[in-house]
Amino acid sequence: MQLLFADQLGPHFDLGGDILLPEVKSQFSKRSYHRQKAHLILYAIRARGRDPRVKLVEFDSYRAVDAGSLTKAISPTSRPMLALAKSLDLDLSEPRGFCSSRDQWLANKGKGLLLETFYRNQRRSLGVLMEGSEPCEGQWNFDHDNRKPVPKGGLGIKHFEIVENEIDAQVRKDLDQLEASGQAHFIGEDGPRKFAGDRNEALKALEHFIEHQLPVFGPYEDAVYDSEWVLAHSMLSAPMNLGLLDPMEVVRRVEDAYRAGHAPIQSAEGFIRQVIGWRDYVWHLYWEFGEDYEGSNYLEANLPLPGWFAKLQASQVESRCVSHSLESVSKNAWAHHIQRLMILGNFALQRGLNPRALNDWFIDAFVDGTPWVMPANVIGMSQYADGGRMSTKPYTAGGSYINKMTNLCGGCKFDPKVRVGPNACPMTAGYWNFLDANESKLRGNPRMNQVFAGLSKLTDRTELVIQERARKKF
Ligand SMILES: Cc1cc2nc3c(=O)[nH]c(=O)nc-3n(C[C@H](O)[C@H](O)[C@H](O)COP(=O)(O)OP(=O)(O)OC[C@H]3O[C@@H](n4cnc5c(N)ncnc54)[C@H](O)[C@@H]3O)c2cc1C
Ligand code: SF4
Numbered sequence: 306m307q308l309l310f311a312d313q314l315g316p317h318f319d320l321g322g323d324i325l326l327p328e329v330k331s332q333f334s335k336r337s338y339h340r341q342k343a344h345l346i347l348y349a350i351r352a353r354g355r356d357p358r359v360k361l362v363e364f365d366s367y368r369a370v371d372a373g374s375l376t377k378a379i380s381p382t383s384r385p386m387l388a389l390a391k392s393l394d395l396d397l398s399e400p401r402g403f404c405s406s407r408d409q410w411l412a413n414k415g416k417g418l419l420l421e422t423f424y425r426n427q428r429r430s431l432g433v434l435m436e437g438s439e440p441c442e443g444q445w446n447f448d449h450d451n452r453k454p455v456p457k458g459g460l461g462i463k464h465f466e467i468v469e470n471e472i473d474a475q476v477r478k479d480l481d482q483l484e485a486s487g488q489a490h491f492i493g494e495d496g497p498r499k500f501a502g503d504r505n506e507a508l509k510a511l512e513h514f515i516e517h518q519l520p521v522f523g524p525y526e527d528a529v530y531d532s533e534w535v536l537a538h539s540m541l542s543a544p545m546n547l548g549l550l551d552p553m554e555v556v557r558r559v560e561d562a563y564r565a566g567h568a569p570i571q572s573a574e575g576f577i578r579q580v581i582g583w584r585d586y587v588w589h590l591y592w593e594f595g596e597d598y599e600g601s602n603y604l605e606a607n608l609p610l611p612g613w614f615a616k617l618q619a620s621q622v623e624s625r626c627v628s629h630s631l632e633s634v635s636k637n638a639w640a641h642h643i644q645r646l647m648i649l650g651n652f653a654l655q656r657g658l659n660p661r662a663l664n665d666w667f668i669d670a671f672v673d674g675t676p677w678v679m680p681a682n683v684i685g686m687s688q689y690a691d692g693g694r695m696s697t698k699p700y701t702a703g704g705s706y707i708n709k710m711t712n713l714c715g716g717c718k719f720d721p722k723v724r725v726g727p728n729a730c731p732m733t734a735g736y737w738n739f740l741d742a743n744e745s746k747l748r749g750n751p752r753m754n755q756v757f758a759g760l761s762k763l764t765d766r767t768e769l770v771i772q773e774r775a776r777k778k779f
Pocket of ligand 1: 579
């Protein structure tokens with residue numbers, strides 16, 4: 306009998322024969338998950354349990370799963386689950402659910418673990434968007450055609466919506482009960498389920514993305530717009546991370562749409578780079594960097610997450626960009642990449658929040674958060690806590706970047722151009738204050754020369770630093 310893990314729910318994880326699928330509700334009592342994330346996980350497990358070959362069994366904890374008639378499993382995605390599978394002495398097959406194996410990673414990673422090298426090698430070895438040995442339309446990367454702000458009035462794209470069913474109703478009842486009995490404490494709002502939780506929904510979500518969003522994915526992938534929370538993003542990370550969609554089937558479908566003339570190269574390439582590039586890259590880095598990586602804290606950032614941040618209380622924040630992203634997480638358990646990296650992560654980096662606490666918060670608060678996806682994204686890319694193993698310099702920016710890529714500054718009480726005074730933008734002032742505070746650790750980095758040259762020219766540096774270190778409200 307196969308032991309199936311909760312992120313192995315699609316057909317590509319089915320080894321044939323009987324399956325045991327554990328439902329472990331105690332995981333919700335150990336951490337403060339977002340309510341909609343708990344809902345999606347339980348829904349997905351129970352929906353998979355409708356298959357007559359699947360025996361759905363409730364356990365108090367994963368430790369209570371005993372070998373019994375279990376003989377085999379597909380290698381799970383995290384160290385704790387791998388340890389469990391090994392303790393049960395199961396016959397473990399190679400991991401699935403990614404576009405490359407560990408051996409391919411070792412052969413493809415290139416010098417210095419650069420994403421770009423890995424990505425190009427992936428394109429070649431998978432034969433994706435290639436014309437012989439050359440990339441389609443002669444370029445590997447079309448980013449310069451992208452990065453457009455959303456035009457006034459918005460994109461007006463209808464995003465994929467779920468029709469809930471009787472499993473959702475039961476899940477909602479069970480979660481209400483867990484919360485009422487004090488066995489679980491959730492963050493965020495409950496609400497209609499928004500992400501695909503079974504194979505059928507996942508396929509529909511993929512088709513919806515291809516038809517409505519892919520054609521404009523590239524140009525607007527970095528933009529934020531106040532009244533459209535999804536824009537042209539696919540909402541596919543959750544079903545891919547649950548194992549409902551094989552990332553290669555998603556990639557092939559996108560490539561077909563490009564070759565059929567339905568989507569331009571800058572959208573197809575922009576999206577495919579995220580999946581065969583970034584997604585596989587952070588998965589391999591999880592294993593490459595090892596367990597201690599999550600404790601990295603190069604910038605010695607030790608502040609706890611403010612209560613309003615941890616509990617997603619958007620109304621407690623005056624900075625419109627931070628408030629808007631927190632509101633999206635509270636309402637949807639999701640925000641898109643730029644909100645995660647350049648707003649929420651940027652805020653945490655500038656304000657010295659502890660990277661491990663932030664890593665855990667991202668896992669709990671986001672519907673697609675998993676142990677493997679977070680360390681490279683949060684500890685590495687977003688917080689530079691690894692001192693540059695993953696990114697060549699910290700991802701931080703002031704209000705002018707946010708003003709360019711969003712329509713949020715207009716309605717904000719702060720002014721993105723002002724760094725000192727009552728309407729000084731916390732992101733702009735926070736940017737300079739961050740550089741001032743971390744100068745000794747970052748100055749040796751040649752990629753930071755220009756920003757430090759800018760810092761040394763600031764005439765109001767002392768005033769700014771005093772203002773930001775005393776700042777209580779954001
Ligand atoms: C601080 C931070 C935290 C993040 N946390 C998560 C997370 O918990 N789970 C998660 O799947 N992604 C995470 N990401 C990556 C990315 O933000 C999400 O994959 C994306 O926003 C999910 O929405 P989507 O499916 O609509 O993505 P789209 O914009 O449609 O992108 C397509 C796909 O590319 C993949 N992808 C793109 N970038 C990454 C990346 N850096 N790492 C992994 N996959 C990537 C995802 O599978 C995603 O579905 C994080 C990024 C940052 C900077
Ligand atoms: S002015 Fe500053 S704080 Fe306000 S939305 Fe713009 S970047 Fe954010």
